[in-house]
Each structure stands twice: as structure tokens, then as C-alpha cells.
Amino acid sequence: MPQHLVVGAGWIGSELARQLAARGDNVTVATRSGTTLAGTTARVLDASDPVAFCLAAERMETIFLCTNPPYPDWARRWPPVFAAAIAAASVSGANLVVMGNLYPYGSPSGPMSEHSPETTTESKGVIRREGWHRVLEAHERGDIRAVEVRASDYFGAGVSGNAHLGQAFFGPVLASKTARGVGLPGLVHSWSYLPDIAATMIAAADLTGAWGRLWHVPSGAHSRTDIAGQLNAHYGSHGSVAGYPQWMLRSLGLVSPLMREVDKSSYQFRVPYVIDSAETQRELGVAATPWDEALITVAESYRS
Numbered sequence: 001m002p003q004h005l006v007v008g009a010g011w012i013g014s015e016l017a018r019q020l021a022a023r024g025d026n027v028t029v030a031t032r033s034g035t036t037l038a039g040t041t042a043r044v045l046d047a048s049d050p051v052a053f054c055l056a057a058e059r060m061e062t063i064f065l066c067t068n069p070p071y072p073d074w075a076r077r078w079p080p081v082f083a084a085a086i087a088a089a090s091v092s093g094a095n096l097v098v099m100g101n102l103y104p105y106g107s108p109s110g111p112m113s114e115h116s117p118e119t120t121t122e123s124k125g126v127i128r129r130e131g132w133h134r135v136l137e138a139h140e141r142g143d144i145r146a147v148e149v150r151a152s153d154y155f156g157a158g159v160s161g162n163a164h165l166g167q168a169f170f171g172p173v174l175a176s177k178t179a180r181g182v183g184l185p186g187l188v189h190s191w192s193y194l195p196d197i198a199a200t201m202i203a204a205a206d207l208t209g210a211w212g213r214l215w216h217v218p219s220g221a222h223s224r225t226d227i228a229g230q231l232n233a234h235y236g237s238h239g240s241v242a243g244y245p246q247w248m249l250r251s252l253g254l255v256s257p258l259m260r261e262v263d264k265s266s267y268q269f270r271v272p273y274v275i276d277s278a279e280t281q282r283e284l285g286v287a288a289t290p291w292d293e294a295l296i297t298v299a300e301s302y303r304s
Contacts, residue, residue: 001026004205005060005094007047007085008067009035011159012099012151016064016198030056031067048080050087057092062205066099071261074127082131089144096135096146097205099197100214102275104129107267111276114150114214122264132214139212147210149201151217152275153268155294156194157301162262164269165191165224170302173228173239182249182262183269185224185241190275192219193294196286203284216277218288230292231299243269 003026006017013029014037020027021039029037030045045056047067057063065085069077089096105112106120118129132148139146155165163169164181172179200217204210222230224241232238246266253260281287288294 002061003059004028004062004064005030005057006040006064006066007031007045007053007056008065008099009037010066010068011154011156011163011194012068012197013064013066015156015194016066016201019195019198019202028056028060048077048084050080050084053084053088054091057088057094060092060094062095062097063089063092064097064099064201064205068099070258071124072257074124074261078127078131082134086135086138086144089146090138095205095211096144097201098132098135098146098148099201100128100132100148100150102150102152102268102273103265104132107271108273111274112216113276114216114279122267124261124265136212145211147204147213147215149197149204149215149217150275151192151197151200152190152219152273154192154194154197155298157298159194159298162258165227167302169224169227169241170231170299173231173241174235174237174299174302176238177240179224179228179239179241180244181224181241181269182266183243185228185243185269187269187272188221188223189269189273190219190221192217192275193289193298196288196294200280200284200286203286207284210283215280215284216275218277218281218286219275220288220291220294221274222291227295230295234296235299 006029009031027040029040030043034042034044036042103125104118135146138144159166169179204215228241249263253263
């Protein structure tokens with residue numbers, strides 16, 4: 001039975017662990033707090049500790065790196081996590097699948113494919129780009145086998161917190177009120193459904209002989225204005241969506257480190273922001289869940 005180490009139990013790590021366990025794999029979920037998920041083994045792990053990471057990776061077939069520190073901590077916490085993950089994959093012989101995002105591409109002028117130039121100058125994008133390139137260099141030296149799977153902003157059943165398409169969006173729209181968000185809500189934006197993110201990571205891990213590259217999660221592309229309209233048509237609601245003024249984000253950033261980082265990456269919602277996953281779909285055989293199915297499944301989770 002394959003053994004996997006899932007590092008991180010946020011929305012993505014939890015869905016990934018669920019899908020792996022559902023197909024009968026042996027899954028260990030490693031977090032700082034020892035989070036327990038049904039059908040898996042819990043392990044306490046500081047992912048920045050290379051010795052502890054190496055011990056956790058013993059006898060594992062795959063390491064799935066799904067941890068995600070808070071925005072203000074990225075500069076301090078991501079580099080040692082990448083270093084520890086590389087060390088663990090090298091010592092254990094486990095394959096390394098990194099959960100990534102589109103930040104390294106910067107502000108796009110068109111759809112972002114797996115081969116788009118990584119032109120970001122924004123700090124979080126630079127951190128993620130440098131982390132992936134450290135992993136890629138280790139792969140190219142022959143020290144490890146690794147890939148990175150990149151998704152756009154995620155959405156899924158019950159997602160809360162700071163998700164752009166989460167409770168703060170669905171709640172007001174379904175209640176015929178106005179949801180507020182970052183940027184220009186009328187611009188098309190790609191949204192990655194949590195089950196599709198996990199399925200793409202698993203497919204990437206299962207494909208032998210295709211390491212050392214990026215994969216993109218198949219995703220739906222819709223403006224938040226259009227999504228509100230779709231929900232209104234389905235539920236008979238009258239919700240809408242409006243963007244926060246940019247000056248407000250900047251003002252909040254003066255007192256909130258989190259909002260400062262949100263403002264810095266808000267370019268993603270001021271231009272069309274679309275992921276191209278045609279190559280991943282062709283090579284991995286994955287596809288996005290039909291948009292209507294995903295959207296209503298998520299909406300129902302906020303109505304229950």
C-alpha cells in the first residue's frame with residue numbers, strides 16, 4: 001500500500017488527504033499541532049526542521065508539501081521549509097509534490113500556461129518562485145524527483161477565512177446583499193475547485209517519468225459579477241458584488257501586515273487573471289469539475 005506524507009492540513013491538504021485515503025493509500029498528515037483527519041495518521045511536525053522532516057519522510061513514497069504560512073510570515077518561514085522538504089526528499093527517496101500558486105508569473109497579459117515567463121517583482125511571488133527553483137535545481141542535480149502543481153484562487157464547500165470566493169462572498173450574495181472584495185469584480189478570474197486541486201496533485205504524483213516541471217490545475221474562469229448573477233438565477237436571490245477602493249486597501253495596510261500583503265498582490269484582481277491548463281489536462285488526464293456542479297455544491301454548503 002503506498003505511503004504518503006501530507007504536510008499541512010488546511011483546505012487543500014485536508015482534501016488531498018481525504019482523496020488519498022479514499023483510494024486506500026496510507027496517509028500521514030503532518031502539522032505543527034498534530035491535526036487529526038479521518039482515515040489518516042497524525043504527526044506533529046515543524047516543517048522548517050530538516051531533521052524532523054527527514055524522520056517524518058522515512059518509508060514514504062511521496063511528500064505532498066501543502067503548508068502555507070500567513071502572508072506576513074512568508075519571507076521568514078518559506079525558505080527553511082523548502083530547504084527541509086528538499087532534504088527530506090533527498091534522504092528518504094520520496095517524490096516531492098509542491099502545492100504552488102500563480103504568483104511567480106506576476107501581472108499577466110494573457111492566460112498563464114505551464115511555460116509562461118515568471119516575471120513577478122512582488123515579494124510573495126519572488127519567494128514562491130525562488131522556492132520552486134531551489135526544488136527544481138535539486139531535481140536537476142539528481143538529488144530528488146519533484147514537481148510543482150499550481151492553482152489559482154481556490155474555492156470549495158465550507159471554505160472560510162480570507163478566501164476571495166468563500167463565505168464572505170457567498171453569504172451576502174445568497175442573502176441578496178452586496179459582497180465586497182478586492183479589485184474589479186467584473187474582470188474574469190480563474191477559480192480552482194478544491195477537489196480538482198487535490199486530483200491534479202495525485203495525478204502528478206502518479207505519473208512516472210514526468211518530474212522536474214510545473215502542472216496547472218484545470219479551473220473555471222468567471223468574473224465575480226457573473227458568479228453572483230449565476231447564483232441569483234439559480235436561487236432567486238438578488239445579490240451583487242462590489243470592489244473595495246484601492247485607497248482603502250492601502251490605508252488598511254498601514255496598520256495591518258496582512259492587508260499590506262493583500263494590497264501588494266491585488267494586481268491579480270485588477271487585470272483578467274486566467275490559468276491555461278490545456279497541457280496538464282492532456283498529459284495527466286485531469287479535468288475541471290463542471291462549473292455549475294462545483295458552484296452549486298459550494299453554495300449549498302453555505303446554505304445548510
